[in-house]
Amino acid sequence: MPPYFIGLMSGTSIDAIDAALISFNAGKLQLHHTYRHAFPSVVRSELLTISQESREFTPLHRIAFLDIQLAKLYSEVVLKLLRQANLSPSKITAIGCHGQTIVHSPDSNPPYTWQLGDPNTLAELTGITTVADFRRRDLAAGGQGAPLAPACHQALFQTPTENRIVLNIGGIANITVLPAETQQPVVGFDTGVGNALLDAWCLKHQQQICDYEGKWAKSGTVQTQLLNDLIKDSYFSRTAPKSTGRDYFNINWLNSYLGLQNYRLEDVQATLVALTVESIAAAARPYHPQRLIVCGGGVHNPLLMQGLAQSLPNCSVESSIAFGIHPDWIEAICFAWLARQTLTRQTGNLPSVTGARSPVILGGIYYGR
Numbered sequence: 001m002p003p004y005f006i007g008l009m010s011g012t013s014i015d016a017i018d019a020a021l022i023s024f025n026a027g028k029l030q031l032h033h034t035y036r037h038a039f040p041s042v043v044r045s046e047l048l049t050i051s052q053e054s055r056e057f058t059p060l061h062r063i064a065f066l067d068i069q070l071a072k073l074y075s076e077v078v079l080k081l082l083r084q085a086n087l088s089p090s091k092i093t094a095i096g097c098h099g100q101t102i103v104h105s106p107d108s109n110p111p112y113t114w115q116l117g118d119p120n121t122l123a124e125l126t127g128i129t130t131v132a133d134f135r136r137r138d139l140a141a142g143g144q145g146a147p148l149a150p151a152c153h154q155a156l157f158q159t160p161t162e163n164r165i166v167l168n169i170g171g172i173a174n175i176t177v178l179p180a181e182t183q184q185p186v187v188g189f190d191t192g193v194g195n196a197l198l199d200a201w202c203l204k205h206q207q208q209i210c211d212y213e214g215k216w217a218k219s220g221t222v223q224t225q226l227l228n229d230l231i232k233d234s235y236f237s238r239t240a241p242k243s244t245g246r247d248y249f250n251i252n253w254l255n256s257y258l259g260l261q262n263y264r265l266e267d268v269q270a271t272l273v274a275l276t277v278e279s280i281a282a283a284a285r286p287y288h289p290q291r292l293i294v295c296g297g298g299v300h301n302p303l304l305m306q307g308l309a310q311s312l313p314n315c316s317v318e319s320s321i322a323f324g325i326h327p328d329w330i331e332a333i334c335f336a337w338l339a340r341q342t343l344t345r346q347t348g349n350l351p352s353v354t355g356a357r358s359p360v361i362l363g364g365i366y367y368g369r
Contacts, residue, residue, distance in 0.1 A: 007336030012171025020332035071121035096339025104245035131339040143356030146243035150176040150188035152334040169298025171196035185352035189240035214303035220266030241355035277307035295327035
């Protein structure tokens with residue numbers, strides 16, 4: 001029986017906890033089962049509030065409580081996945097848990113990042129060895145601590161036959177540049193906002209957690225001046241390595257640009273779609289991709305996918321499903337892969353991506369029973 005690993009991911013969209021059960025057989029990764037658990041509305045609301053407010057005004061007890069509460073949720077998800085797969089916890093080598101980011105500040109002095117979901121509690125409740133806290137070792141080595149998926153993207157998608165970019169559109173969008181010339185370094189970085197502003201604006205004005213299939217945005221008109229103002233934000237013009245989060249790109253950031261202008265609500269939504277598309281396309285163009293492999297929640301938004309295809313006319317834009325991996329599960333798969341890297345004492349970061357001084361083994365190991 002091949003060794004099984006579970007990857008857990010709850011990203012910047014804060015919509016659900018994704019769990020993927022994978023195995024490695026002769027080095028080849030296989031996805032066996034998946035499970036998605038929507039965040040309880042109260043927990044999601046609290047996470048959104050904490051990730052967007054000033055840390056100076058966040059009581060520590062709120063964060064400590066959420067840390068344990070999230071770990072309990074993660075453990076429930078793991079056990080439900082195992083019941084679905086008809087496997088006992090003893091069959092699982094390890095859980096790779098990214099945790100829920102509430103702040104990511106790699107450019108501060110000192111740099112810091114914080115992901116909630118106490119791995120001690122997760123290991124104790126499931127009985128399974130847990131690998132967590134992946135970002136901070138890369139930060140300690142002088143890197144951005146993100147994105148961390150590119151090493152796995154390289155293992156899954158790089159080919160000597162064409163230049164590819166793997167694009168993940170979560171709350172924040174990030175790209176992994178995979179050159180056909182495999183001796184060239186892999187590059188990756190957060191391009192900026194993905195779904196975070198679209199979801200925040202929709203929740204505020206439509207009371208829905210997202211704009212399903214971009215239907216509301218489609219009813220609006222892109223406001224060119226607003227788009228030009230937004231795209232001038234200094235983050236978009238910064239050179240890589242760079243990373244960001246919801247603590248930067250949030251509704252407060254958007255409001256600072258809207259000012260007292262009386263835009264139609266649907267026009268703002270349409271403009272935010274254009275912002276996501278243009279910021280991604282501008283980041284991708286210098287690498288002359290022949291294929292853009294898209295994963296994450298944004299792949300289900302036809303407006304985003306159509307916009308990317310129009311903005312990158314010399315590039316084939318397609319979902320990762322074309323390569324046999326469903327786009328909703330790639331990030332969870334990546335953290336199962338990273339857990340295996342850690343347990344086998346292999347490095348998990350790419351200095352060409354994060355800017356770290358050297359490759360390092362990521363994360364801490366919390367042994368199960």
